[in-house]
Amino acid sequence: MNLRVHAVELRSRANGPGARFVVWFQGCTLGCPGCFNPATHAAGGKGIAVADLAAQIPDDVEGISLSGGEPLQQPEAAAALLDAARARGLSTLAFSGYTLDEIRALPGGPDVLARLDVLIDGRYVASARLASGLRGSANQHIHVLTDRYRRSDVEATPVAEIRIGPTGEVVLTGVNPLKLKR
Numbered sequence: 139m140n141l142r143v144h145a146v147e148l149r150s151r152a153n154g155p156g157a158r159f160v161v162w163f164q165g166c167t168l169g170c171p172g173c174f175n176p177a178t179h180a181a182g183g184k185g186i187a188v189a190d191l192a193a194q195i196p197d198d199v200e201g202i203s204l205s206g207g208e209p210l211q212q213p214e215a216a217a218a219l220l221d222a223a224r225a226r227g228l229s230t231l232a233f234s235g236y237t238l239d240e241i242r243a244l245p246g247g248p249d250v251l252a253r254l255d256v257l258i259d260g261r262y263v264a265s266a267r268l269a270s271g272l273r274g275s276a277n278q279h280i281h282v283l284t285d286r287y288r289r290s291d292v293e294a295t296p297v298a299e300i301r302i303g304p305t306g307e308v309v310l311t312g313v314n315p316l317k318l319k320r
């Protein structure tokens with residue numbers, strides 16, 4: 139099974155509690171005005187086998203985070219990747235533009251939910267921009283779905299992270315990567 143991937147970050151501290159393997163899914167049709175990552179919208183690309191992606195997860199991370207793009211528009215691949223992560227004892231978190239109730243009604247949605255410790259849900263609403271505590275806008279909610287984390291653990295996630303790679307590339311991540319004021 140293939141997963142269409144926009145980007146991968148091996149270790150991030152700005153996408154959930156602790157050091158996390160982050161996968162930005164390619165493809166999103168929700169069209170939130172002011173979306174922070176429009177390059178993820180097109181659904182093209184062949185993708186990568188979930189097993190190959192899972193093999194990239196480092197041994198020293200605490201969990202995996204799914205972001206987008208829209209993870210729930212590839213629910214089977216998302217569930218398979220989450221299974222691989224949980225088989226290694228990793229925690230699981232996803233950002234989705236769908237609300238929790240919408241996900242429950244989506245084909246494959248409950249299968250993804252059953253494999254998550256934390257969900258941050260809802261469209262990005264630019265007029266309600268928040269950019270803190272892992273929420274992009276105030277309409278979004280943090281759903282703690284298991285007892286692995288407390289809400290305060292999730293909210294303590296740094297809003298920004300800058301990584302400079304071995305060849306000088308700069309990677310900005312987090313819910314407010316440029317630390318812009320509201």
Ligand code: SF4
Pocket residue numbers: 166167168169170173174175176178206207208234235236261262
């Ligand atoms: S759901 Fe996320 S990726 Fe999709 S348009 Fe909205 S903010 Fe952008």
